[in-house]
Amino acid sequence: MAIIDEKGRWLNGKSEWVHPELIRADEQLKDGLVESILAKVENKNTELVALKDEINNDIESYLDLLLEKYNLDARSNAKKGNFTFENYSKTLKIQIQMAEKINFNEKLNIAKAKIDEYLNDIVKDSSEDIKVLINKAFEVDKKGNLDSKKILSLRSYDIKDHRWQEAMEIISESVEIVGVKPYIRFYKRDKATDSWANVSLDFANI
Known part of the structure; x- marks a missing residue:
């Protein structure tokens, strides 16, 4: 249900209190629909968190049992x-894949300055697109975050x-691992000679 005060009035999107008799039947029906669906979604999300x-x-x-079998400590890197x-x-x-979450420290700005020095020296009007391409790697998204893959891909050039080589070394030094996120994927097939079929269950954002 929508937010309702002690007088039974409904709060609309403009922060105004409206008597239910003034709210169209289809609007009230839609309110109930959204409420019902979101309740089901939240319930399923809770179940997915528990399943994960x-x-x-x-x-x-299982991994602890394997480590114990081979006389390895439970904190062994074998689990990572x-x-x-x-x-x-x-x-x-x-399949379980461990993806490292990385940030860049202050040295990234030094690397960018080195790259700019190199680009300003060698880039002429005829190859301005090279400068644009490289600078795009340092663009941030709507949340102000850098795309680590784009930045690290510069090292493959x-x-x-x-100056470029030094900048790439500084980029490598600027990388800081701030966490590890596991990605779990499930597959099945009728017999061992068939191709794998993905069993879709997205844990990525949980």
């Missing part, structure tokens, strides 16, 4: 990589100039 935790705990328990688990018949598969 259960899956993670099951996998942790990417994993693929398959059933005995090779018809079910779980085969540019020999010592």
